[in-house]
Amino acid sequence: MxxxxxxxxxxxxxxxxxxxxxxxxxxxxxxxxxxxxxxxxxxxxxxxxxxxxxxxxxxxxxxxxxxxxxVAEPVSPLTAVLRLHLATNHLPMGDVVQTRLLLESWSAREAAARELGAGELKVAEELLDRMDDAGLSPEEFHLLDAEFHVALSGLAGNVLIAAVMTSLRSAIHGYVLAAVPNLPDWEATAVGLRSEHRAILAAVRGGEPEHAAELVTAHIRGFYQAAQLTPFGGTQRGAAEAEDDDRADDEVK
Amino acid sequence: MxxxxxxxxxxxxxxxxxxxxxxxxxxxxxxxxxxxxxxxxxxxxxxxxxxxxxxxxxxxxxxxxxxxxxVAEPVSPLTAVLRLHLATNHLPMGDVVQTRLLLESWSAREAAARELGAGELKVAEELLDRMDDAGLSPEEFHLLDAEFHVALSGLAGNVLIAAVMTSLRSAIHGYVLAAVPNLPDWEATAVGLRSEHRAILAAVRGGEPEHAAELVTAHIRGFYQAAQLTPFGGTQRGAAEAEDDDRADDEVK
DNA sequence: CTACCGGTGTGGTCGGACCACAGGATAGGG
DNA sequence: CCCTATCCTGTGGTCCGACCACACCGGTAG
CATH class of the missing domain: 1.10.10.10 (Winged helix-like DNA-binding domain superfamily/Winged helix DNA-binding domain)
Incomplete structure (x- = not known):
């Protein structure tokens, strides 16, 4: 001991x-x-x-x-663990994105199923308003986007899932930002994202669980496909290759 | 810095x-x-x-x-974070169980959708065989049970979700074990759990995603209801009350 | 050739020392 | 009497130097 x-x-x-x-x-x-x-x-x-x-x-x-x-701050440790293990290449980014998809669609379904007052939706609402500013850089836009998604997942009322979602977003942030240049037309994409966000929020407010979940799923999948990121079909693994790749005995010694 | x-x-x-x-x-x-x-x-x-x-x-x-x-060992830190934050009473056990339900049902669906060979199912199979031993104590049974569920969630091929599931099970373990005395008839419950496990595995092997997910959900919900644990309907919060409960100024000073 | 046995480098632990910081007690001036 | 400037005290932050236990590895004695 x-x-x-x-x-x-x-x-x-x-x-x-x-x-x-x-x-x-x-x-x-x-x-x-x-x-x-x-x-x-x-x-x-x-x-x-x-x-x-x-x-x-x-x-x-x-x-x-x-x-x-x-204190009780579960988010920072989760984020740190995630980042470090992503850095080891033994945690495939695809798995992280897949997890995000699962948690977010569940959260949207759950949030829509609850009866949320206008006050609870206000934070998300304001974020969407701020995202309407056309002068935002992709980075600023994406930060607000991340905040919106995190706020949404918080509406489901599960603090653990909300914490994990926050960490996932932080971990993904750099990854998705680096893929922005892959988009054929950023402005057009932003317009699409804005309207999708509004639709999601409307479905949550209107109490349509399944619809909200579907919208979220399509929203996320759509963006990743447009940015030519993570294929969702297969289980691409970064770990296995890294392991085979072990030849180099160039340790500092 | x-x-x-x-x-x-x-x-x-x-x-x-x-x-x-x-x-x-x-x-x-x-x-x-x-x-x-x-x-x-x-x-x-x-x-x-x-x-x-x-x-x-x-x-x-x-x-x-x-x-x-x-090394790359994401499970122990996740478990530790979970345990510590559960100890602070700011992380409701209900949220943990709810998360487990979500991850497991997804895993079962995903695992069933993949084409798994007999080799991949072998570990889970053997665990079920070992659980058939009638001489097992509730604790031993539950340990094998946890291993089975973890193995199952690993079959979905998402290392992050599998790691989180492992941590959740560890965190839940003591909690669910303490509830065993609530069960009207442990032996009868064990028999039911065994057959449910077999059914789940069969659905996974047979490639029936929705059926597998439903069986897992029913399996978990059923047990918690039988043991009179966590209500799944409401969002019971342990945190809020603990906060109000702040009167005592009996700090060490 | 084999078996023993130090050498050497690793983390694990310790005690003590000094610093920067911020609140609170205190002494001074108004 | 009140306000203010100052010093005191306790906190974490950092560092140094030392010693221990451990495990391999190489030299040496048999």
């Missing part, structure tokens, strides 16, 4: 038992080290892990905001 | 550029510290984070197995 794990278990147990709650603070690193009979560096390693997991937020200084404060 | 992030960015960049690949090794902690102009403790914090993210595996000693070896 490595020493820093003592801290992780301690914190998890305290959380589960209610001794630690959101907004609460961890004891100081020195205190924690003494309590657990380990050194401060070990404690620090654990705190770093907790920070990376989105469980604490550290800040220097004094006062209630300083120290290691318990 | 914190110092340990230098290491994270360096490693991510090296991964993306192909300078680091699975099976490769990070430079030694001392070397890395010198290269980046930071201290060894800072490097160690970063390595700990990478380890927690499932990107490296550290080992002491000498030889090719020692040091920080690049």
């Amino acid at each position: 490595k020493n820093y794990e003592l801290v992780l278990h301690r914190v998890e147990a305290d959380l589960a038992a209610g001794r630690l709650r959101i907004g609460g603070r961890l004891p100081g690193e020195r205190t924690l080290a003494e309590q657990l009979g380990i050194s401060r560096p070990s404690v620090r390693e654990a705190v770093r892990v907790l920070e990376a997991m989105g469980v604490v937020r550290t800040a220097t200084g004094s006062g209630p905001e300083a120290g290691a404060v318990i | 914190k110092n340990y992030e230098l290491v994270l960015h360096r490693v991510e960049a090296d991964l993306a550029a192909g300078r680091l690949r699975i099976g490769g090794r990070l430079p030694g902690e001392r070397t890395l510290a010198e290269q980046l102009g930071i201290s060894r403790p800072s490097v160690r914090e970063a390595v700990r984070v990478l380890e927690a993210m499932g990107v490296v595996r550290t080992a002491t000693g000498s030889g090719p197995e020692a040091g920080a070896v690049i």
Whole structure:
């Protein structure tokens, strides 16, 4: 058992038992080290892990905001894990896009099935309004687009799926942006995307689950096909080739 | 910019550029510290984070197995994040179960749609055979059950979804096990589960996507209802109440 | 040729030290 | 009496140097 794990278990147990709650603070690193009979560096390693997991937020200084404060931020760790594993090429981008498709169509169906008030739809609505600005660059447009899709998936009321969706979008962002030049006519595409967004939102507002899900699916598929990205039919794998590709023994040594 | 992030960015960049690949090794902690102009403790914090993210595996000693070896293990970090955030009570178990239902039914549909050879189904098959043993305790049975469901979701060929499913099962495990006493008749339930599993596998083998998905959905819903767990209709939220519940100012101070 | 046994490099841990930062206590001036 | 400027204190952030346990690997004695 490595020493820093003592801290992780301690914190998890305290959380589960209610001794630690959101907004609460961890004891100081020195205190924690003494309590657990380990050194401060070990404690620090654990705190770093907790920070990376989105469980604490550290800040220097004094006062209630300083120290290691318990938070609940599942999105950043998910995003980080996703990005790192995409970088290893053992996580095919096609799988990520496929997952996004699944989560989003489900979210749209679920959101449409709920009875949503105008207030809940307002955020998404405003995003669409901002996307009508013709002066937006593809990057700005796509950022708003991502926000809209994330907001939509949040309307289904499942915080886990919403968190995963947010991470997926972040991971995909650079990928899809790099494919914009593949589009035959960006302006025409943007017009199409705008109207599709409006239609999706209308279906959600109107309480048409199946229709909303279909629109979302077509919307996403359509864009990826137009940008000549990920084939959805096959299961193209980036991992397998990378593995065969192992010849180079050019390690730093 | 914190110092340990230098290491994270360096490693991510090296991964993306192909300078680091699975099976490769990070430079030694001392070397890395010198290269980046930071201290060894800072490097160690970063390595700990990478380890927690499932990107490296550290080992002491000498030889090719020692040091920080690049791996691709997305399951453990996902599981850890899930467990920690469940512990904070800001991640409703109902959402987790709902997500599981979504991923599994999709996986079953997808797996049935593919043309799977007998070899690919063999693992799942063997698990079912082992579950026929009448002497299994509920815990042992449920472990095999979880393995079967995970194996099934792996047949869809999406490594991301399979990884997430594995994590979800781990997170759910204790929860569902604690509900076994709610069942009116464990033995009868086990018999039902066994036959449902066989039916699901048959639908997958027979290439009946919709049927497989329906069977999986019914299978999961049925069990949770029998065990009087998570209502699927409403969106019961554990988070909201926990927030209101904030009165206690009994922080350690 | 074989078996033993240090050398060497790896991560794991520790203690102590210093810094930057931010809030709060305190002493000073108005 | 109140307000303000200053110092004190506690926090994380970083670093250094040291020692340990471990596992391979090569030299050496048998």
